[in-house]
Amino acid sequence: MRRLRITLLGLAAILAGLVTAPPAHAAPLFKAPFPCGQTWTYSHHSAEVRLALDFVRSDGGATAGTPVLASAAGTAYRYYEAGGAGNYIAIDHGGGWKTYYFHLASYAVANGSYVSQGQTIGATGSTGNSTGAHIHYEQLYNGSGQTIVINGTSLAPYPGSYNQKYLASDNGCGGGTAKYWVDTFANAPGYASATSTAQTGTLYAGTNYVFCKVWGREIRDASGNFNHWWLRTDLDVGPANQYVSAYYLSRWGNDEARDNNGTTIPNC
Incomplete structure (x- = not known):
């Protein structure tokens, strides 16, 4: 019995030596929690x-x-x-x-x-x-x-x-000049910012390019469809670098902003 006890203690020591702490996982490359350029x-x-x-x-x-x-x-x-x-x-x-x-x-x-x-x-x-x-x-x-x-x-x-x-911050800096092609189902009013209510022009229905997106005021219709994303683009009538609501995209759903290939449009 004494020999068995020593053997078990020895085995426990060996096993304890084999058990090591799990390796630490490297942290993600964290970026600032606020928008690019700020x-x-x-x-x-x-x-x-x-x-x-x-x-x-x-x-x-x-x-x-x-x-x-x-x-x-x-x-x-x-x-x-x-x-x-x-x-x-x-x-x-x-x-x-x-x-x-x-x-x-x-x-x-x-x-x-x-x-x-x-x-x-x-x-x-x-x-x-x-x-x-x-x-x-x-x-x-x-x-x-x-x-x-x-x-x-x-x-x-x-x-x-x-x-x-x-x-x-350099978080969300991508997409400033790249173009993302989207289809719009109706003429979309353009604004100088995602929160403005003063229309500056119009983006015609059809296939258009946009640069990036920002979160802004909600656009909602009587059927309950809505979107808070706003897309920076050049208007057909009005100045360049204005914003239209992603509500007018022909595809996807509420609070989505993707191009015709399904790629998420980057933040401005």
């Missing part, structure tokens, strides 16, 4: 756990209502926490990596939907326990907060207040 300042305070950063816009544009972009591709989940994060989205990037985006004014994707890097997932707001519009942003690995890394560069050491450090 510059935001960021800060950290002790009440924010998991090494979070708060971002506010510093380039003269409004923080409130600015699109919040996915830092990397993954599956997006929508949540609400009245006394804390407010409207927020968690994106599961796989391999144990997640990003969180708190205090959204609104959501731009369905719960459980796959999102690409640079895709608009919501609008910057101040819902929940928040004193002003900002993006509360986190990167987590296996549930533990990580120091924020953007484009492979750590943002540490964190500043304790805004306007000490700044971050310029």
Whole structure:
């Protein structure tokens, strides 16, 4: 019996030596959670756990209502926490990596939907326990907060207040000059921006090219068809680089913006 006990203990030791911790999964190449070309300042305070950063816009544009972009591709989940994060989205990037985006004014994707890097997932707001519009942003690995890394560069050491450090975004920069061909089923009114209500011209029905898309005001018909995406294009009547609603696309569905080949039109 004594010999058997020693043998079992020895076997356990051997097995323990063979068991090693699973290898760490490399992080995605995370990009800034706000649109291409914009510059935001960021800060950290002790009440924010998991090494979070708060971002506010510093380039003269409004923080409130600015699109919040996915830092990397993954599956997006929508949540609400009245006394804390407010409207927020968690994106599961796989391999144990997640990003969180708190205090959204609104959501731009369905719960459980796959999102690409640079895709608009919501609008910057101040819902929940928040004193002003900002993006509360986190990167987590296996549930533990990580120091924020953007484009492979750590943002540490964190500043304790805004306007000490700044971050310029290259997220969603693709599609500025490339053309994507789409069919429109009716003449589409053109506007100077995705939120404007003053028509600047018309894009005729037929096959047209567009450059990119942005999230804006809703266009909806009496049958319940709708779209929030707006496509930058050159109008047939009116100035260049205007916006028409993706509602007028002949194919696809609500809140979709794809070309005739099914390719998702990139963010502007």
